[in-house]
Amino acid sequence: MARKFMEIALTPSVQKAQEAAYGRHQTVEKGAETDALGEGEQAFVQARNSFYMATVNEDGWPYIQHRGGPTGFLKTISPEQIAFADYKGNRQLISTGNLSRHDRVALFLIDYPSRTRLKILGRARTYPLSETPPEVLDGIGDSTLGRAERVFVIDVVSFDWNCSQYITPRYSHEEIAPLVEGLKQRIQDLETH
16 A cells, blocks of 8 residues: 555544544654555556546535546556546536546456455646647547547546455456356357257
8 A cells, every 4th residue: 555545545534433442543744745656556557447436516515436447448648647548428517527636546457357456636627639649649549539539638646456355256257258268169069969
């Protein structure tokens, strides 16, 4: 876990709840202003085909949205910055609107088969494609930009690898299909003999 994550998370009210429940509370000494993603975090980010992103509206209400695309659509531009192309969807633009008032985001990335999750805190902004910085466009690559309406750029503040204890393993069709095909073939072979 990066130090900044817990520095942000351990607010006085959280510490008070910990003290009430456990008789003491956690403390973290002030660390760096941000925690950059290491190689392991960057690889994990780029291996995802979906994640959840939380924003907050001007009334203080949180909004969580699922984001999905081809594996690797969430890109690490640098250890301090990640980005993704925003595809045409339900046209509500809730996350985009929320970010125009409050730039804080929380990302929740899960690898269900390995029961691993990464939480990222950051500051985000959106750009129309025509105004996206060239280094971000280069980092995203042409393959995911074709259907994009805008680009989300997130400056990483910190991250935390979360406990795997209650993550139920789940597998995608692409992960299961080769195994199922082998079983189908075996059944067919047994039925014909």
